[in-house]
Amino acid sequence: MSEGRPAPGYSINEDGKKVSDEQIKEFLLELISGECNGYGYRKLTLALRRDQYKLKINKKKVYRLCKELDILKPQRRKKISHPRKLARNRVITESNQLWEADIKYGYVHGEDRFLFVFSIIDVCDRSIINYHIGLHCTAVDTVQILNRALLKRQLFEAQEKPVVRTDNGPQFISNTFEDHCEGLNVEHERIPPKTPNMNAHIESFHRIMEDDCMSRFEFETYGEAYEAITNFMDFYNNRRIHSSIRDLAPNEFYKLQKGKKADIKEIRV
Structure with missing residues (x-):
């Protein structure tokens, strides 16, 4: 007996662009974290169709995504294990004080599927400390990359992280993710909805990656995409000139300031 056509994993917006289900889940969480907190899946469907998102999406799919996120309206009143800690203004004066992650x-055109790049950037030296490229990006993947980033900077056992x-x-x-951060004694803060400027450094990096790598190619295979993105990461960290860090590449600047040989301006975030 046929089980029907599998879900495509994306929806289309008014511009004809494919938007992955993972991105739509982020939109849904953004909506219910703000003014749409009281909406059920039907009203959330209407909100996704309107000006900000302009998705061509039906309520059955929104119901399914809400169910996967466990945010259907009757369940929203359950006790939250980790209340959100809002990002606050900070003054950064050296590496390893604030990392931004996103x-x-x-999109892999030849295979009609999405790929995911999870990156952690140091706000001071602009290095991408570690990253994940894959056909999925789960909470387990983000935990593994956080561990690798801490190990790379020799901070896994440090008191101050x-x-x-x-x-x-x-x-x-x-x-x-929250339990793991708590276990590592890592302070995890989240930006308020619709405030990407509070995550400006990782947002800026992703724009650079889009302009200089991902939009330059129409990938036929996941392997092609993986190779192109890996090569870009190497170029960005080790050779790309960055005007905000004395026209040096991020890893060059990190080594200088680690040796106390770089003048660092305060960064207010």
């Missing part, structure tokens, strides 16, 4: 979505700032994506509000 997920970028890409960086603050990690994210948006309110499903991976970051999960108990898996």
Whole structure:
């Protein structure tokens, strides 16, 4: 007996662009974290169709995505294990004080599927400390990359660890990620909805990656995309001139300031 056509994993917006289900989940979490907190799945469907998102999406799909997120209206009153800690204004004077993390979505045209790039950037030296490229990006993946970033900077056993700032994506509000940060004694703060400027450094990096890498190619295979993005990460960290860090590449600047040989201006975030 046929089980029907599998879900495509995306919806189309008014411009004809494919928007992944993972991105739509972020939109839903953004909506219910703000003015639309009281909406059920039917009203959330209407909100997704309107000006800000302009998605061509039906209520059955929104119901399914809400169910996957466990945000159907009757369940929203359950006790929250980890109340959101809002990002606050900070003054950064050296590396490893504040890391920003986010997920970028890409598309493999030849295979008609999305890929995910999760990156962690140091706000001071602009290095991408570690990253994940894959056909999925779960909370477990984000935990693994956070561990690798801490190990790379020799901070896994340190008493003082960086603050990690994210948006309110499903991976970051999960108990898996929150429990892990708590266990590591890592302070995790989340930006308020619709305030990407509070995650400006990782947002800026993703714009650079889009302009200089992802939009330059129409990937036929996931392997092609993986190679192109990996090469770009190497170029960005080790050779790309960055005007805000004395026209040096991020890793060059990090090594200088680690040796106390770089003048660092205060960064207010």
